[in-house]
Amino acid sequence: MAGLNGREKAGCRQLLGEMEDSDIMSLAETVTNRMIRVFSREEAMDAILTYSKNAAELLNRRKVYRDIIFKYLAAKKIAVSPSSEKNQLIQRALEFWRESATESVSSAPESSSFNGQNSVPSQDKSNDTSHSGSLDCQLLGEHFCRWFYPLLNSQNPILGCEKGYWGPQHFWENTVLKFAYRTTQESTEEYCGAQMASLRLLALTREERLLFNPSIDTGGLKCAISRHGLVVVAVAGTIHRDNQCLGIFEQIFGLIRCPVTASWKIKNVNLKILGQSALGALGSIESAPRPSIQYKTKDLEEYYS
Template identity: 35%
Template sequence: MLNDTSRQGICEILASLDDNTLFNLAGTVTQGLLKNRINTRDEAVNAILNYSPDALSFLRRKIITREVLFAYLHAKNVSIDLPATKNDLVQKTAQIWSIQYVQEANNQADSGSISLLAEQFTRWFYAQLNKNECLNHEHFYPNVRLKIVMSNNGQVSTEVIENDPLKVVQGLYALRTNFNLFFNPNLSSEGVQGRVDPHGLVLVLVCGTLHTGATCVGVFEQVFALARDPQTDNNWKIKSSEINLKSESGVRGLPVLANSNLLALT
């Protein structure tokens, strides 16, 4: 599903395409099923937005060439190290859309809505984690700390990664891919909370279920400490995080934070 920032970026790229290219792309995205119903540029753009499952699938389309992406990034004043492959430009474009999405959440927090920031951050974070998209070391402070606690049939293992944002990202993705996990956060007010601690950090607490394919295999809870980084236009970055995962069969419904062990620690 495309967020508002990705949709805006896609529209900007589509505006640079000629009619023939745009209509061909709409036909490809819709598998030709709307060929008699797409007659205008607006209809073509809407079809592409509605039937593109995510930003990366759009950016990787053959019609979205290296030249198209380079021109888009150049117009945005985004610096690019040359030579650059199309994949480099795809990742750079997806990255700036990701950062902009977090900045939108920042603006909401500025208006006093910490709860909304927590919800938007949660949606963003697990979308990136579940799809291996865009989550990278730039989203973390250099001195970040990640603690992973796993409980499986009474056996508990703990891993701590400190002062290495790249290893934190690798650790999170390894956690997901090694066990083929899909993180399903409880996005209701009972499953996501935001608060400000005495040091000014924004704490985001979330819980949810873990899935492998169509099977629910357990539950998780996670807390993030977010802080503004004056070195990157005062954007929010992750300063620390702790995640607890528990294998569990017969889970009935989404867990709630009222039963969270991490809640008592914040």
């Protein structure tokens, strides 16, 4: 399935934004053949954009009304006749996205890192050999964190910044996400598959308005390589909402290089969040120790074994 490119996704997201909630939810069911459950308007839009075969198929859906496409083109100052039929408007929208694709790439040189094929910036080839010991996993882990957390945080609407290309393309299809959080009570969740893992992490920033502040330079990052070549990245930091520090987090990733693109994608995620009330005897966030990774290198090497 070819899917939508970045420009088409951005344009179709604007179009979907003009649709009624009921139409959005119905369209998500149709596009995913009712195989993916969505619980909000934003999740429905993500599912539609992810599982549509191409932009033309999406625009031709019955729920995507002619008037919506016309209004989109008008907003982009693209002159079309008010009497144009829906198929004519679709062709003009597709042409517009093709025409502007080159300009879009030149104005956003890092977009290729998030285009669904290259998920994490590739490690320098001089450090990349068949012997895992020659791979600087600590440097790779640092680069990964400086890519992952700004991308995830950019989905938080309170920041008001341009959103990066978050989505299931950054995960392997058999990704497993394990999420545990403790406030007054402890809860655990588990999600399997790229789509579900991507949507759950997205909900933390977009719906719950959380911001992740990893302590990369102050003992909050430790990396290792398992005997199977999995790069394990362990990160600790603080969790925030608005101007309030809510607690601390520990997140461990398992990364595997894609043999086709030579880039890294997420295979495993373990996320633990401790809220302020869970810090117990420490009394408050301010008196809590600085977030750090206590695992030994050997423990991380065997973490996903």
